[in-house]
Amino acid sequence: MAMLRFSCVNCAHITESSDLNPSCSRCGSAVMLESHVRTGVRRDELEALPPGVWRYRALLPSVNPERLVTLGEGGTPLLRAERLGRELGLRNLLIKDESRNPTGSFMDRGVTVLLSLAAERGVKECTCVTTGNLGASLAAYCAKAAMDSQVRVHPNTDQGKLYQMLAYGAEVATASARPEKGMAAHSLAVTARNPYLLEGEKTTAFEILQDLGWRTPDVIVVPVGTGGHLSMIWRAMGQMRRSGLVDKSSCRLMGVQVEDGAHLARNGKGETRTPRGTSVAELEDSEPYFHGEAARAIKDSGGAPVSTTEGETLRATGLLARTEGIFAEPASASVIASLREAELSGLIHGDDNVVCIITGAGLKDPRAVSRVAREIKRLAVKPPFVMPVSQIGGTKLGLLRLLSSAPGYGYDIWRQLRMERSITTASVYQHLEELEGLGLVRRGGAVTARGRTRVVYELTKRGTEVLKMATTLERAT
Numbered sequence: 013m014a015m016l017r018f019s020c021v022n023c024a025h026i027t028e029s030s031d032l033n034p035s036c037s038r039c040g041s042a043v044m045l046e047s048h049v050r051t052g053v054r055r056d057e058l059e060a061l062p063p064g065v066w067r068y069r070a071l072l073p074s075v076n077p078e079r080l081v082t083l084g085e086g087g088t089p090l091l092r093a094e095r096l097g098r099e100l101g102l103r104n105l106l107i108k109d110e111s112r113n114p115t116g117s118f119m120d121r122g123v124t125v126l127l128s129l130a131a132e133r134g135v136k137e138c139t140c141v142t143t144g145n146l147g148a149s150l151a152a153y154c155a156k157a158a159m160d161s162q163v164r165v166h167p168n169t170d171q172g173k174l175y176q177m178l179a180y181g182a183e184v185a186t187a188s189a190r191p192e193k194g195m196a197a198h199s200l201a202v203t204a205r206n207p208y209l210l211e212g213e214k215t216t217a218f219e220i221l222q223d224l225g226w227r228t229p230d231v232i233v234v235p236v237g238t239g240g241h242l243s244m245i246w247r248a249m250g251q252m253r254r255s256g257l258v259d260k261s262s263c264r265l266m267g268v269q270v271e272d273g274a275h276l277a278r279n280g281k282g283e284t285r286t287p288r289g290t291s292v293a294e295l296e297d298s299e300p301y302f303h304g305e306a307a308r309a310i311k312d313s314g315g316a317p318v319s320t321t322e323g324e325t326l327r328a329t330g331l332l333a334r335t336e337g338i339f340a341e342p343a344s345a346s347v348i349a350s351l352r353e354a355e356l357s358g359l360i361h362g363d364d365n366v367v368c369i370i371t372g373a374g375l376k377d378p379r380a381v382s383r384v385a386r387e388i389k390r391l392a393v394k395p396p397f398v399m400p401v402s403q404i405g406g407t408k409l410g411l412l413r414l415l416s417s418a419p420g421y422g423y424d425i426w427r428q429l430r431m432e433r434s435i436t437t438a439s440v441y442q443h444l445e446e447l448e449g450l451g452l453v454r455r456g457g458a459v460t461a462r463g464r465t466r467v468v469y470e471l472t473k474r475g476t477e478v479l480k481m482a483t484t485l486e487r488a489t
Contacts, residue, residue: 072212104363108216110369118216134198204240221252246312268317271320326342
């Protein structure tokens with residue numbers, strides 16, 4: 013294999029290496045393959061090739077076509093999300109559904125590239141430490157390539173992903189440390205920082221641009237994770253511009269993290285943290301190898317980091333499933349959870365072309381499936397016609413009273429309600445969703461306010477009766 017040039021994400025030092033698992037020769041940090049521009053690549057030539065990651069082989073590291081290790085990854089659909097868009101006031105919302113990949117996650121894009129190179133080099137065994145998707149993908153592609161796979165999993169690894177690894181024939185054990193260096197020549201230790209994995213991941217962006225007629229959308233929303241996928245999306249757009257495949261145009265990147273782990277939003281750096289076993293493990297627990305690169309990509313694109321909460325992410329998982337028939341991992345559905353706050357903050361607008369990347373399938377995580385199901389069931393329970401007022405808190409009664417005067421949209425309701433109590437816009441929308449689930453309010457249309465489309469809420473007959481009952485009880489006391 014030829015010597016290639018890699019740039020360090022920490023100190024920017026250039027390292028030349030033919031290793032399949034290179035790191036910075038100066039500081040040992042993660043590296044990225046230096047962007048290479050291929051001239052003479054034409055749109056019609058790409059469009060004539062079968063869909064998938066290897067459609068873009070001219071823009072990927074060179075691999076012997078006879079040694080490709082592929083399961084048909086890539087070529088995932090870019091779906092118009094009209095019902096979800098109406099719920100959120102976004103007229104041009106699109107979903108890039110990476111859950112359609114062979115093992116149910118975007119990781120397959122990177123693993124096919126790395127394992128193809130490994131097969132070409134005569135690698136016989138791959139090892140990794142993982143919280144889930146990487147191990148499942150690696151095990152599947154090792155099976156395809158007739159390689160042995162050893163996966164060491166964290167104690168909180170999702171059961172569904174663990175079952176996947178075992179089904180693909182991986183040797184699975186628990187471990188708390190990464191594979192040691194100095195392994196045999198025929199063995200490859202794989203981590204999410206591998207630059208060849210990243211090269212495959214950038215094909216997500218290639219497909220989005222091609223599906224949009226070789227144009228960039230206004231906004232791309234993606235979970236941050238390690239920061240690698242987001243960074244490579246930005247690099248891919250630059251590579252396509254320099255290759256002449258797309259015209260120069262703007263595209264804002266939004267990187268989504270949970271509030272407790274939003275290091276990118278605070279300082280553009282990451283911290284190594286121990287997995288905590290939440291239902292958004294793939295979002296929170298990825299090592300922040302590329303958070304600096306991701307922060308730079310977001311800044312250069314004119315975008316912004318956005319945070320969400322675990323509760324909002326679980327609700328967004330159910331909302332996406334109910335409106336668009338896509339059941340995503342909560343870590344993936346974080347992109348949907350972030351949209352409402354991003355619109356209120358002016359980061360996105362109702363007419364923007366917004367692409368949300370769903371990185372993994374929901375059925376891989378039984379714990380999350382259970383929690384989402386409980387959340388949906390709680391919201392869907394129909395209350396008795398006469399509901400005990402004690403079940404409605406003060407904030408919800410305040411919302412009902414405001415809506416009894418006139419229908420309103422969330423931001424306007426928040427402005428009026430915050431004069432009486434301290435409350436966030438996110439809390440207002442949460443209360444409105446719960447009142448809607450109880451049948452006390454409903455969506456009555458939409459209005460354009462401050463340049464954006466807003467969903468209007470109004471009282472139902474049941475909501476009016478509950479409010480009357482509450483007023484009667486207050487007067488009696």
